[in-house]
Structures are given as structure tokens and as C-alpha cells.
Amino acid sequence: MMGIQAFDDVISYLQTTEDKNGNKVDMESVIASQGADFRSHYFRDEGLVNLRSIAKPVADLALGAAIGKGLRFKETEIFLDTLVLPFISEYCQFQSEDNRRAWSQVTVKDLLRVTLGHDKGIMFSKDIKDRDPKTFVNYVVNYPITETVGEHFVYSNAGSFILSTLVTEFLGLKLVDFVDEHLFRPLSIKNFDWDSFGKYTAGCTGLWMSNRDLHKIGQLLLNQGNWEGAQIVPSHFVSEMTKPQVASPTHRYIESRAFAKWSYGLNLWICEDGSYFCDGTDGQYLVIIPDQKLVVTALGSQPDALPVSNALGLLK
Structure with a gap:
């Protein structure tokens, strides 16, 4: 197990590897934390990024x-x-x-x-x-x-x-306000936006956040819903999110992937080794490796996400 010690290797891989179209990998940032060890790398100025499908477990x-x-x-x-x-x-x-x-x-x-x-x-x-x-x-x-x-x-x-x-x-309020009340405010997340489908918050996509704030979501998951001593989400609910809920392997299972979609929890992909994650179009990743107490978040504008997955796999 490499853990956070391989963080520099991840960044080097992303800086030097080309995607399937021969283009440089287009990333915004990568953050990893393991206990008190917190590391981050920004490929450009920090800003809000569309999390795409990572919006789903945030709503959950x-x-x-x-x-x-x-x-x-x-x-x-x-x-x-x-x-x-x-x-x-x-x-x-x-x-x-x-x-x-x-x-x-x-x-x-x-x-x-x-x-x-x-x-x-x-x-x-x-x-x-x-x-x-x-x-x-x-x-x-x-x-x-x-x-x-x-x-x-x-x-x-x-x-x-x-x-x-x-x-x-x-409830008479948009999902973005519901999530703000029950999740973002307790985590001191203040800078975000969420796209709408008509009168409804999209829910499944379109949540714009910084990587630093997304990383709080990953740490909350790792800590079974606890944040700085406060139980924000019941631990049994997080356990439901992070355990296999469907037959495995899934229809998106590719065994050779660093993070293979072996099963599915509640809007989280479950790996056979117990790791779990959510990924979004353009190379967005929220990854938790429980046995290493490791959280990794990556944001970018990279349609071919395989190089991103391969890079993050160096941490396993």
C-alpha cells in the first residue's frame, strides 16, 4: 500500500501523461489527506468546478x-x-x-x-x-x-x-437550500452553486464547488458522518451508502481499472477491496480508501478520465 507518500508521483503522472487524443491531461487540482497529513496541488487558480455526478452522494x-x-x-x-x-x-x-x-x-x-x-x-x-x-x-x-x-x-x-x-x-425549498441547511452549513461550506432543471435543483449533476470543500465531503464519509466531533449524518446511513447494494460486478465493471466499479452503494461505486468512490464526467473523483484512512479528491476538465484514474491508482 502506497498511501499519501505517493502523492508526488500522482502529480508527476498527471503532468507528463497524455490522454487518448494525445493531449496533456487537463486538471484543476488534486487533494489527498491521511490523518493529519494533508497535501494539495493546484494546476491552475482555485475556483468552483462542476462536480457532475459527485452531486449525487452529496445530496444523499x-x-x-x-x-x-x-x-x-x-x-x-x-x-x-x-x-x-x-x-x-x-x-x-x-x-x-x-x-x-x-x-x-x-x-x-x-x-x-x-x-x-x-x-x-x-x-x-x-x-x-x-x-x-x-x-x-x-x-x-x-x-x-x-x-x-x-x-x-x-x-x-x-x-x-x-x-x-x-x-x-x-418541503417547499429547492434541493440546494436543503443541502445547505443539513450539510454545507455544518461543514462551513459557503461558496457553491447548483444548476437547475426548471423549478428543481438538478440533483444528479451541476453542483459547483471548490476541491477544498469537496474534500470535506470525503472526510465526512471516511469518518462515518462525524465532523470535528459532531455527528452530522447518522453513521448507519453512511454505512448504507458505502456498502454493496446491488449484485456484482456491475454493468460498468472493468477489472483492469485502478478503481473498478464492482458494485454500487447509495450513489457510490464500491470496489472489491472495500474502497469506494464517485466519479463525474471530466475527471472528477471523490475516492475513499478506508483501510488506509485516505481521502482523495480530484477536479478537472478531462473528458478521457482513464489517465486520472490511473494516476490516483498509484495511491493504492
């Missing part, structure tokens, strides 16, 4: 914090096993009784581990770019459910978007 942590405080939608207390149909049926229109019946089995946990029964991922830029954001909710609930809800996993943006809509419809 805020949800966990709120559940720990007794979160309710109307008179119903919310848990991971709460069924979502009674809530979403108040603001969406089903076009098929079959889909309504399938959605009657969907729980909050299914939104987060993306076991919605879809045959492919949806709510990515390629399938919503020509759609009116006002139609996104109905698009998701009417997308055909052809597989077994709660069992069939396929990576998607759909679940986190629906979570965002639930927060807005039943």
Missing part, C-alpha cells in the same frame, strides 16, 4: 442528515424504505397503469441505488437536451420499467433528480 448525505432529524413529507416520516409513489403521484401524470404499478414498489433507497427497473440510464444530457424541463418528471415516471424494481441496477441520473423534486414539492 444531506438526506441522511435530515432523516436523522426526523424528516417528514406532510405527516409521513421518511426512511430509506419509504415508498415514493404516494408522494410523486401528487405532481406527475402516469400514462400507463403498468408503470404506476411498478412505481408502487419504488422506495427512497431505490432512488439512491438506482434500482428503478429501467433497461438503461436516463436523464443524461443526450436524452434531455431537447426536452422542456417542465416535462422531466413525467419523462422519468413514464419511462418503461421492464426489469425488476429493487433488484435490477443500471447507472442513471433519474433517481437523484426525483429526490430533488420530492424535496421541493413537500
Whole structure:
């Protein structure tokens, strides 16, 4: 195990390696921490970067914090096993009784581990770019459910978007404000932005943060929801996030990768060795290696993320 001692090797790799198109790897920053040892390298001036899919576990942590405080939608207390149909049926229109019946089995946990029964991922830029954001909710609930809800996993943006809509419809505030209240303020994260899909915070993408603040999220995960002695997120919720929730290996499993997507937790990829991470388009990485008590975060503008994954793999 190399650990944080290999940090300089990671930076050197990123500075000297070319991607598949022969271009220099375009990174913003890399931060690693292991106990009191904190190291950072900035390839350019620090700024806010779109975390892409790393927005998902950030929203999950805020949800966990709120559940720990007794979160309710109307008179119903919310848990991971709460069924979502009674809530979403108040603001969406089903076009098929079959889909309504399938959605009657969907729980909050299914939104987060993306076991919605879809045959492919949806709510990515390629399938919503020509759609009116006002139609996104109905698009998701009417997308055909052809597989077994709660069992069939396929990576998607759909679940986190629906979570965002639930927060807005039943708490009367946007997801960005919900996350600010339950997560960002306790972590002293003040500088951020989150893109919207119409009246809803995107939820699944579009969260803009600095790497230094993202690293706090990683440290919170490593410490089982505890931050400087305060339990921000219940430890049992973090345990649910970071354990395998779906059959392994996943449909995105590539054994040769430094961080192979062996299984999936709650919006976190789980490696066979117990490491877990989330990655976003353009080479964004949030990586936790528990047995080394190591947290690594990397942000950039690097569409070919393989060099970034290979570089971070030097820490394992």
C-alpha cells in the first residue's frame, strides 16, 4: 500500500501523461489527506468546478442528515424504505397503469441505488437536451420499467433528480437550500452553486464547488458522518451508502481499472477491496480508501478520465 507518500508521483503522472487524443491531461487540482497529513496541488487558480455526478452522494448525505432529524413529507416520516409513489403521484401524470404499478414498489433507497427497473440510464444530457424541463418528471415516471424494481441496477441520473423534486414539492425549498441547511452549513461550506432543471435543483449533476470543500465531503464519509466531533449524518446511513447494494460486478465493471466499479452503494461505486468512490464526467473523483484512512479528491476538465484514474491508482 502506497498511501499519501505517493502523492508526488500522482502529480508527476498527471503532468507528463497524455490522454487518448494525445493531449496533456487537463486538471484543476488534486487533494489527498491521511490523518493529519494533508497535501494539495493546484494546476491552475482555485475556483468552483462542476462536480457532475459527485452531486449525487452529496445530496444523499444531506438526506441522511435530515432523516436523522426526523424528516417528514406532510405527516409521513421518511426512511430509506419509504415508498415514493404516494408522494410523486401528487405532481406527475402516469400514462400507463403498468408503470404506476411498478412505481408502487419504488422506495427512497431505490432512488439512491438506482434500482428503478429501467433497461438503461436516463436523464443524461443526450436524452434531455431537447426536452422542456417542465416535462422531466413525467419523462422519468413514464419511462418503461421492464426489469425488476429493487433488484435490477443500471447507472442513471433519474433517481437523484426525483429526490430533488420530492424535496421541493413537500418541503417547499429547492434541493440546494436543503443541502445547505443539513450539510454545507455544518461543514462551513459557503461558496457553491447548483444548476437547475426548471423549478428543481438538478440533483444528479451541476453542483459547483471548490476541491477544498469537496474534500470535506470525503472526510465526512471516511469518518462515518462525524465532523470535528459532531455527528452530522447518522453513521448507519453512511454505512448504507458505502456498502454493496446491488449484485456484482456491475454493468460498468472493468477489472483492469485502478478503481473498478464492482458494485454500487447509495450513489457510490464500491470496489472489491472495500474502497469506494464517485466519479463525474471530466475527471472528477471523490475516492475513499478506508483501510488506509485516505481521502482523495480530484477536479478537472478531462473528458478521457482513464489517465486520472490511473494516476490516483498509484495511491493504492
